Amino acid sequence: MSRFPETLALILCAGTATAGDLGRPALPQEIAAWDLDIRPDGMGLPEGAGDVATGEELFSETCAACHGEFGEGVDRWPKLAGGDGTLADDDPQKTIGSYWPYLSTAWDYIHRAMPFGNARSLDADQTYAILAYLLYSNDLVDEDFVLSRDSFLTVAMPNADGFFPDDRATTELPLFSQPPCMADCKQEVTIRMHATVLDVTPDDAAD
Template identity: 70%
Template sequence: MSKFLEASAVIALLAGPALAEPLGLGRPALPEEIAAWDHDVRPDGQGLPPGSGDVLTGEELFSDNCAACHGEFAEGVDNWPKLAGGFDTLDRKDPVKTVGSYWPYLSTVWDYVHHSMPFGNAQTLSNDETYAIVAYILYSNDLVDEDFTLSNENFLSVEMPNAAGFIEDDREAVELPLFSQPPCMENCKDSVEITAHASVLDVTPDDGTDDAAAVEPAPEDQAQAVEPPAPEPEPVALVEAPDPALVEKGAKVFKKCAACHKIGDGAKNGVGPALTGVFGRQAATADGFKKYSNPMKEAGEAGLVWDHDNLDAYLADPRAFLPKNRMAFAGLRKDADRAAVIAYLQSFSQ
């Protein structure tokens, strides 16, 4: 620890309040409470639970849970993180930092996937599922073969390529002497030239104060303008307004969708199309969304409309309903979840 820290620690001890003995506040943490919250994993394997998962299982899980953002091959979609590749780029301009090219510890991958992923549906993966997904990420980086099984037994034997690529902060030794010279005040240089302009790139967002409203028509108007007449209008017209309690429940279920789909006034297309107005809409017609799969486009042209029954069947098993469509989502197995999320979608189509 640095000298400044030692010095300031002494000051803090003198100045701050101090406890002579415990105040007796709080209560003992129960073992089952600690077990519920303490599942972090360290590089030395501390915290790693028993379990295992193989690459092929991981591939399927990854496709269902991760590929929407990270790509089927962990190559990354749009601006979402790439998890594979990028080897030999760290010393180049714009290095590609992936699990394979950059992450020094496999424990970090396991810990993060298990605690914080999938995005929008965290803490739902079992230990074995986590092992399998981590095995697949290793495979997608060519670090293991396709018949590899990762487990708590062999976990520490996996070598990460960039494990030796990090040094502890050395600014104190390297930079402080350089940057602690008395600065020049007069006649510091003869001439000054401008060498780069931010205006050349022109990537600064608009201040938003003046013309934003005029440039972008309200998304609702847009949706109405492009919405084709529903080929079969009856089912939509006959549906009653959704139950508010169900809509509220659906809002919670929708969190599983929210990483890719936005909904509501002004919702924009993301990885998936905006879903405002999707209930009762012809398939593959979200305004401005260009990433529909061919099967989805064909189904829409053939007259597929997202009424209650079609949504229900699609959400129960997206791949069975429409093979080779792009939505990387395993589906909602529970009838109640589907009913709720459909009611939620419907509430944005009134």
């Protein structure tokens, strides 16, 4: 049986200790261990740099088995390059170049989740280099481009303006939150369409 409740009671009863006296301020290194997010404005990016050529070699070694040598995707693994101008199609190609609005999302995902089966094995320089190659594969940077914290915001993501805040709480929710009408809701009821395909609408209006 756990003795935690008894221990806690002893701590709270000792001297003038209260629940507010428990714990201590987090140390800077402890906060840093949890503060892992990379923001769209580049805040949180570590020092480091990587060029397209280095990224191409790393991508071929660690990523191409799933994503293809040029980010075109292998079998059902995701495509990372291409898809420009396809978002309005019936089958859009949502790649880093065609769909992702923020470069920070790509950096953070690659650094923390890739490569598949060996996540968090890439250091900051390798992550910068691989992402630089992916930007080049999407025709967003030149072949001599070096990605770093300083050059991060110079990359213009094509679909950056393609997203907008979720406003359903103010535009849709009130529309469907009204009390239902139970009587005298409409002055006139008319048949606007016949379900002829299902053969459930009588042909004779009198019926």
